[in-house]
Amino acid sequence: MADLSHHDVGELSDVIRPLDSFEHLFWLIDQNRPVHFAVTAQVSGETSVRDWREALARLQERHSLLSVSIEGKPGAVPWFRQANTAPIPLRVVHGDPQSRWGAEVAEELTSPFDPGQAPLVRAVLIHTTDNAAFTLVAHHAIADGMSLAYAVRDTLRALSGAVLEPLPSTPSLEEMLWVDGAASGPIIANGQQPEALPGNPGIYRPRDKARPQVRGLRLTPSLTASLRDRARREATTVHGALCAALVNAGRRVPLGWQDVPVRILSPVNIRRELGVGENCGVFISAASSVSDLAVTDFWELARQAKADVASGQTRASVEARISHLRHVVGNGLDVAAASDFAAVAFAREAILTNLGHLPFGGQFGHVELKALWGPCVLAGFEDEQTIGAATVDGSLCLTYTSHTPRDGLLEAMRGVLIKACSDQRAKAALPLVGSQRRRTRARRQWREIGKASGISGPPKSLLCSKGRKPHDR
Numbered sequence: 001m002a003d004l005s006h007h008d009v010g011e012l013s014d015v016i017r018p019l020d021s022f023e024h025l026f027w028l029i030d031q032n033r034p035v036h037f038a039v040t041a042q043v044s045g046e047t048s049v050r051d052w053r054e055a056l057a058r059l060q061e062r063h064s065l066l067s068v069s070i071e072g073k074p075g076a077v078p079w080f081r082q083a084n085t086a087p088i089p090l091r092v093v094h095g096d097p098q099s100r101w102g103a104e105v106a107e108e109l110t111s112p113f114d115p116g117q118a119p120l121v122r123a124v125l126i127h128t129t130d131n132a133a134f135t136l137v138a139h140h141a142i143a144d145g146m147s148l149a150y151a152v153r154d155t156l157r158a159l160s161g162a163v164l165e166p167l168p169s170t171p172s173l174e175e176m177l178w179v180d181g182a183a184s185g186p187i188i189a190n191g192q193q194p195e196a197l198p199g200n201p202g203i204y205r206p207r208d209k210a211r212p213q214v215r216g217l218r219l220t221p222s223l224t225a226s227l228r229d230r231a232r233r234e235a236t237t238v239h240g241a242l243c244a245a246l247v248n249a250g251r252r253v254p255l256g257w258q259d260v261p262v263r264i265l266s267p268v269n270i271r272r273e274l275g276v277g278e279n280c281g282v283f284i285s286a287a288s289s290v291s292d293l294a295v296t297d298f299w300e301l302a303r304q305a306k307a308d309v310a311s312g313q314t315r316a317s318v319e320a321r322i323s324h325l326r327h328v329v330g331n332g333l334d335v336a337a338a339s340d341f342a343a344v345a346f347a348r349e350a351i352l353t354n355l356g357h358l359p360f361g362g363q364f365g366h367v368e369l370k371a372l373w374g375p376c377v378l379a380g381f382e383d384e385q386t387i388g389a390a391t392v393d394g395s396l397c398l399t400y401t402s403h404t405p406r407d408g409l410l411e412a413m414r415g416v417l418i419k420a421c422s423d424q425r426a427k428a429a430l431p432l433v434g435s436q437r438r439r440t441r442a443r444r445q446w447r448e449i450g451k452a453s454g455i456s457g458p459p460k461s462l463l464c465s466k467g468r469k470p471h472d473r
Helices: 021-030 050-060 097-108 146-160 171-179 221-233 240-252 296-311 315-329 335-343 407-423 435-452
Strands: 015-018 037-044 066-072 077-080 090-094 121-127 129-136 214-220 263-269 284-290 351-357 367-378 383-393 395-402
Touching: 015 037, 015 121, 021 171, 021 335, 037 097, 037 240, 037 351, 050 090, 050 121, 050 146, 097 129, 097 284, 097 335, 097 367, 129 146, 146 367, 146 407, 214 367, 221 335, 221 395, 221 407, 240 263, 240 351, 240 367, 240 383, 240 407, 263 335, 284 296, 284 315, 296 407, 351 367, 367 383, 367 395, 395 407
Parallel strands: 090 121, 263 351, 351 383
Antiparallel strands: 015 077, 037 129, 037 367, 066 077, 121 129, 214 395, 263 284, 383 395
16 A cells, blocks of 8 residues: 655654544545535434533543544555644534434534544534533544444443543554455546446536435334334345335335336444444444335345345455455545545435444433434535434334435335234244254144044144143244
8 A cells, every 4th residue: 555655654743543444435425525424413402512621622532533633645645643722513503303414414514624624523412401412523534424323322431420531542444454465356546436236326416505404203112112012023124124114115105116126225334343342433244125116025125134134244255355355545545536436336215324223221310311413414425315223212213314305205115114013914924943843743744644544633742842832932
């Protein structure tokens, strides 16, 4: 890869490390169209603006990347520089937190970061005495969606009086994965483009200050539980079901998806594969699912989406993607070439960015987290549709961000999910696995024996799961 610059990094005391390949790509494409993002916490409990400022100071002390700027030049690898004297900016808005948060997030998404100015994170607080909407906005080179979810959690912990211990700095993705410079996929060099999914590459919308629209919808705990349980029975995931619901709802609203395969891009959390805990950073890969026009069954679509996303979650696939990306950005990629690359490599009809069931509760002393909206992010493409998802204390929160939103999309997704969860159709067509396949084979063998010998049916032990009595079924 290219040298950092004429500077010797060892001589720069405030340098943390060079950007890794994913961070470098985000730094480049952000200079074409802003790709920073936001999450918003709806909070109840009595607080003051001063409390929030002090909590943000503790948060910044915990996460070193919340105090950095990025220095770099065309054709060189940029690096993070520490700037501990720059506090996280907090913009305070007085109004109704519940009705106003979407408009404030939209305003933030139109305001780019200057990567050379620390910090690359800022906050918005819509405040009343006993309720608040707290938004964190970050440059995508320093954080992913789970980073900001943990940062929200840490801020609320600080509000409640907890002590936040500083976290150690994390190395680059390449160092954590031991990825060398050899690309393991098609190379993008000399003007060539990556192999893309079926469909057209993304077309960038005009550079303007148009504000997107941001909307939220919270599913009830009972529907969220039904969705989780039914997805498990159908051999899929909540994320797979959300992909299927988005495709179905998008064809009803409509989004022009009736006669085309729908490409949904899903950021993939790889913290487990990396052994990374709760640090801020870019610890994601990506996977795309493409809906088959011939498949009309909701749960079959959900199973296909699960399989597509699962293929991008293995360590081997992550290493291959990072190795490929390292080769791409290491060949002196500039802003224009990076944007062309992103338009093909990340082409899609929609993004579904799902934080899953958040690994923490909602109570923080006298403060309660009621909902988490987002991630809200746009890459600057025409007719871009982004659905963010996060489950907080048993309720799934859906967030819709777009410059060209369709009225009723979230409501249509909810309706599709309600119908899918209440569908009582037989499961006979589902693939059988493990002991279920063995019991089915045993029943079939006993029926064949019965025809020849007059035995009425198999023993009761073959009709029930191991350890369960027949009347318990």
